[in-house]
Amino acid sequence: MRLAGYGGVSRVLDRECIMTSTISRPAPQLGDDQIVRAICGLRPCRHGGLRLETEQLGEKRVVHHYGHGGCGVTIAFGTTSLIVPMVESECDAKEPVGVLGGGVVGLVTALSLARRGHPVTIYADKVGTETTSVIAGAIWLPVGIEFGTSPTELQRRDEILHRSFETLKSLDPRRYGIESLDVYEPKGTQTEEGLFSPGLIEEPELIDSFPFPCVTAAERRFRTLYIHTPRFLRTLIEDLRSLGVRFVTARFGSHTELQSLDESVIVNCTALGSRTLFGDDAIYPARGVLVHMKPQDLGYCVHDGYKYMFPREDALILGGCFQPDRDDDRPDDEMIREILGHHRRFFGSACGVG
Ligand SMILES: Cc1cc2nc3c(=O)[nH]c(=O)nc-3n(C[C@H](O)[C@H](O)[C@H](O)COP(=O)(O)OP(=O)(O)OC[C@H]3O[C@@H](n4cnc5c(N)ncnc54)[C@H](O)[C@@H]3O)c2cc1C
Numbered sequence: 208m209r210l211a212g213y214g215g216v217s218r219v220l221d222r223e224c225i226m227t228s229t230i231s232r233p234a235p236q237l238g239d240d241q242i243v244r245a246i247c248g249l250r251p252c253r254h255g256g257l258r259l260e261t262e263q264l265g266e267k268r269v270v271h272h273y274g275h276g277g278c279g280v281t282i283a284f285g286t287t288s289l290i291v292p293m294v295e296s297e298c299d300a301k302e303p304v305g306v307l308g309g310g311v312v313g314l315v316t317a318l319s320l321a322r323r324g325h326p327v328t329i330y331a332d333k334v335g336t337e338t339t340s341v342i343a344g345a346i347w348l349p350v351g352i353e354f355g356t357s358p359t360e361l362q363r364r365d366e367i368l369h370r371s372f373e374t375l376k377s378l379d380p381r382r383y384g385i386e387s388l389d390v391y392e393p394k395g396t397q398t399e400e401g402l403f404s405p406g407l408i409e410e411p412e413l414i415d416s417f418p419f420p421c422v423t424a425a426e427r428r429f430r431t432l433y434i435h436t437p438r439f440l441r442t443l444i445e446d447l448r449s450l451g452v453r454f455v456t457a458r459f460g461s462h463t464e465l466q467s468l469d470e471s472v473i474v475n476c477t478a479l480g481s482r483t484l485f486g487d488d489a490i491y492p493a494r495g496v497l498v499h500m501k502p503q504d505l506g507y508c509v510h511d512g513y514k515y516m517f518p519r520e521d522a523l524i525l526g527g528c529f530q531p532d533r534d535d536d537r538p539d540d541e542m543i544r545e546i547l548g549h550h551r552r553f554f555g556s557a558c559g560v561g
Pocket of ligand 1: 247248249250251273274275276277278279280281282307308309310311312313330331332333334335338339340341342343344345346347348457458459460476477478479480481484494495496497527
């Protein structure tokens, strides 16, 4: 069996050696005294996948940019790279553009347009760390979204993923809160199609034990980017302010209210808001509950479908669930118990419980 990546070493090891070399990381502490809060967020999913297209509404050209589902942090830079040429085909160079929405998609869109010299105004009722985007862990994985299966759709998916991955890797990791982390999966983890096929993150390797004390059987390990979303979103806002982007707090009840805006081209990044604002019935929420524990510097993630553990700098995040068409955004006691129970059973007594 190949055991790659620890301290830059990649070699063939026998079982005894794997066991010795792998017990090198701590188990998390998951006692009640570590619980900080539970939160709930709604992923902006869409039947048929992303909406990236332009529509004429009254006097305005509206470029739709939404439907990022469970991976908006993963793909925002990639989808933005497709949106920018669409915007620029609707307006003159350096013409002002309005961006509707201040989650990760709106912020990244505004940043790309401002860097190309467009005066940009962001209109949103909430921005950055007040939006769903801060709820994301966020691990770099293209999950919880339909990309389609035709050759053209797969080509577009790969373009989005490549551009996003390359941009995130090019950012100052400290400033933006981005790092590369090992992700461990137990036996039987359900995985979505296409996670590794674009070749951006290495194919997982099979392992027969975890590098931390644990009572669950191990299956595989891979390495991907991890984005500390609070820091990431705050830094994007800092960048936007330094480029002179204006932030206007506004809540729109219908798209006819957009007619009073100064800009003739508007990029719609309102995610779930597009259901009422633009009458898009294809968009739907997929509910996720997370438990935040006190921060613990573990240096690895555990991933078991939507039951995951991420060591974000402000909290150890325990997930979770993916409940389509549930739009109650309050964490419920039953799900909190299920999440805590799952992770405590996973680690056994090593996590300080039982
Ligand atoms: C529990 C959970 C875990 C997740 N984990 C990950 C992960 O590990 N990795 C990953 O990549 N992604 C993850 N995601 C998905 C990610 O959070 C979303 O895909 C992303 O936040 C979508 O960003 P957005 O900017 O499109 O939407 P939002 O962040 O929802 O922003 C929408 C914006 O539009 C504004 N708006 C909406 N309607 C109106 C209106 N009528 N008037 C004015 N403003 C309006 C809002 O105020 C907000 O500013 C997770 C999501 C959840 C819920």
